[in-house]
Amino acid sequence: MNTNLILHNISRHIQLDKTETDFFISLLQEKKLKRKELLLRQGETCKTENFITKGCLRTYTIDDNGFEHILMFGIEDWWVGDLYSFLTQNPATYFIDALEDTEILQITKHNLDKLYERVPKFERFFRIILQNAFIAQQNRINQNLSFTAEQRYIDFIKRYPQLEQRVSQKQVAAYLGITPVFLSMIRKKFASK
Amino acid sequence: MNTNLILHNISRHIQLDKTETDFFISLLQEKKLKRKELLLRQGETCKTENFITKGCLRTYTIDDNGFEHILMFGIEDWWVGDLYSFLTQNPATYFIDALEDTEILQITKHNLDKLYERVPKFERFFRIILQNAFIAQQNRINQNLSFTAEQRYIDFIKRYPQLEQRVSQKQVAAYLGITPVFLSMIRKKFASK
DNA sequence: GATAAAAATTAAAGTAGTTTAATAAATCAC
DNA sequence: GTGATTTATTAAACTACTTTAATTTTTATC
Numbered sequence A, B: 001m002n003t004n005l006i007l008h009n010i011s012r013h014i015q016l017d018k019t020e021t022d023f024f025i026s027l028l029q030e031k032k033l034k035r036k037e038l039l040l041r042q043g044e045t046c047k048t049e050n051f052i053t054k055g056c057l058r059t060y061t062i063d064d065n066g067f068e069h070i071l072m073f074g075i076e077d078w079w080v081g082d083l084y085s086f087l088t089q090n091p092a093t094y095f096i097d098a099l100e101d102t103e104i105l106q107i108t109k110h111n112l113d114k115l116y117e118r119v120p121k122f123e124r125f126f127r128i129i130l131q132n133a134f135i136a137q138q139n140r141i142n143q144n145l146s147f148t149a150e151q152r153y154i155d156f157i158k159r160y161p162q163l164e165q166r167v168s169q170k171q172v173a174a175y176l177g178i179t180p181v182f183l184s185m186i187r188k189k190f191a192s193k
Numbered sequence C: 001g002a003t004a005a006a007a008a009t010t011a012a013a014g015t016a017g018t019t020t021a022a023t024a025a026a027t028c029a030c
Numbered sequence D: 001g002t003g004a005t006t007t008a009t010t011a012a013a014c015t016a017c018t019t020t021a022a023t024t025t026t027t028a029t030c
Helices: A004-011 A018-026 A083-088 A109-118 A121-146 A149-159 A161-166 A169-176 A180-191 B004-011 B018-026 B083-088 B109-118 B121-146 B149-159 B161-166 B169-176 B180-191
Strands: A029-033 A038-040 A048-054 A056-062 A068-075 A095-098 A102-108 B029-033 B038-040 B048-054 B056-062 B068-075 B095-098 B102-108
Touching: A004 A048, A018 A109, A048 A056, A048 A083, A056 A102, A056 B121, A068 A161, A068 A169, A068 B121, A083 B121, A102 A109, A109 A121, A121 A149, A121 B056, A121 B068, A121 B083, A121 B121, A149 A161, A149 A169, A149 A180, A169 A180, B004 B048, B018 B109, B048 B056, B048 B083, B056 B102, B068 B161, B068 B169, B102 B109, B109 B121, B121 B149, B149 B161, B149 B169, B149 B180, B169 B180
Parallel strands: none
Antiparallel strands: A029 A102, A038 A095, A048 A102, A056 A068, A056 A095, B029 B102, B038 B095, B048 B102, B056 B068, B056 B095
16 A cells, blocks of 8 residues: 555644554555546445545536536545535535546545544644635635636636646536636637737 | 633533633633624734624625625624634735624634643544534535526525524625625515515 | 547527616614 | 615616537547
């Protein structure tokens, strides 16, 4: 199991000794997903929180008209899951699937609870992770309220240049909340400048 | 200082003994705001996290055209602040002001850090608070992507019936991401059913 | 490497939501 | 309580974005 990335991710916020590190690692399971493979289906229970070591996932919904709306992309070094379903073990709100062949490390709710109990520092770790996620989401809500589609696209490129390379325009459009057709029009206008 | 509400808020997630409770209380400051009074101005540093014991606050931005966009309402039993500015002590992204005469309990970053150190259970408390806030925000993003303005309004009424009574339609519109004129049209259509 | 499938582009017609402006209703401040 | 200010309503013209559909380009698959 390749634990370099996740241990480095954790060490940015808390320091673990050898025993704690080993215990943490013992709670993880590895999983590989092929491109287009589903990790979670809406309505299922989300059994694990997932740390991406390689590849790219998307969290999304499908509306009544069959259109997909992307809540979040995840790439290497990101945590993804359906937090509501994970915490309550109620049916998931979101779908999660792989946009590329992807490798993740998974921790179940049961094991995470054990981890909080045995190594309370992880309360701090996930508090900090959640703070950052909260701030990023709040910013996105503000942009959805304040910006035009063009402004949101420009900001997306600036903020996630790696992602813009890796995912199709169709996916970017589903993230920005516009149609692929309109994104194409924006890009045309933008390119001619 | 009326600490009933905040202690009850905390007791939902962690248990404190007398010493811990007293220490926590000693870190709080009381503040009263008149209706329309600003708690935080964009560009200032957000010095405190704030727990509302009475009244109603709004967190918002003002765009280049002078329009206000509301990220969040806060009423009794809610925590509000500009988390990014609070954590980094960089200039605030958001304005916060009072929609009613309001009373809050404040904790500075310095005191919160002391609290985490002396009573690490609070790491858990704020992790849980943030989890809930994250889930609520993710849901809002999904609605902004998937729903029409009318659907968002209907969901808002269902989700926050108390708020719909307390704040003006203008504020609700600024939260939903539409103009007051269009909200009025939605309500008319809705009432005629 | 050829073929099929998916994604991107373009144009034209359509719609959800905005803008402006005028009027009515509610709320505020003294 | 009354005048002033803010909020809500209504209607009509407007615009950002969608829809549909046809064509081209890119990517996936055997």
